[in-house]
Amino acid sequence: MSEYVVRFLVGGAAVSAFAILGDVLRPKSFAGLFxxxxxxxxxxxxxxxxxxxxxxxxxxxxxxxxxxxALAVYSVAVCQLLVRARIRALPASLLSLVLWLIAAFGLWTVFSGAQT
Known part of the structure; x- marks a missing residue:
């Protein structure tokens, strides 16, 4: 139980610090990123x-x-399907989810192989 309390406190302090950083930077859309x-x-x-x-x-x-x-690959794929292919949001998200799975497990395999 104490691990959750520590994670809550450290995470809350870091969220606050990143929110301050995001508030200082321009444009304001960076606030969510941090x-x-x-x-x-x-x-x-x-x-x-x-x-x-x-x-x-x-x-x-x-x-x-x-x-x-893998999230970056997914995001680019969704944007391309929505804007260029004019596919609706749900099918674009589901199609891109396949790419996310391939990228995530492929990179995980490469990274785990580099660790051994």
Missing amino acids: GAAPSVALATLGIAIHQHGADYAGLQSFSMMAGAI
């Missing part, structure tokens, strides 16, 4: 280092990077 994801990642890595050591946290960071790259 909101939840970086703070949750930092809190998770901090707890992982404390409980399991740097090697385990390093493996988690590789997984986070693979997920971020």
Whole structure:
């Protein structure tokens, strides 16, 4: 239970810090970018280092990077399908989800192979 309290406190402090950073930067649309994801990642890595050591946290960071790259692939695919192919949002999202799965598991396989 204490892990959740620590994650809540560290995540909340990081969200606040990133919200201040997002408020200072222009355009204001960056505020959401610096909101939840970086703070949750930092809190998770901090707890992982404390409980399991740097090697385990390093493996988690590789997984986070693979997920971020896969999310970028998904986002670009959805935008292209919506704008260029004029596909409706639900089919574009579902089609792009397949690309996300391929990218995520492909990168995870590459990253996990580089760790061993």
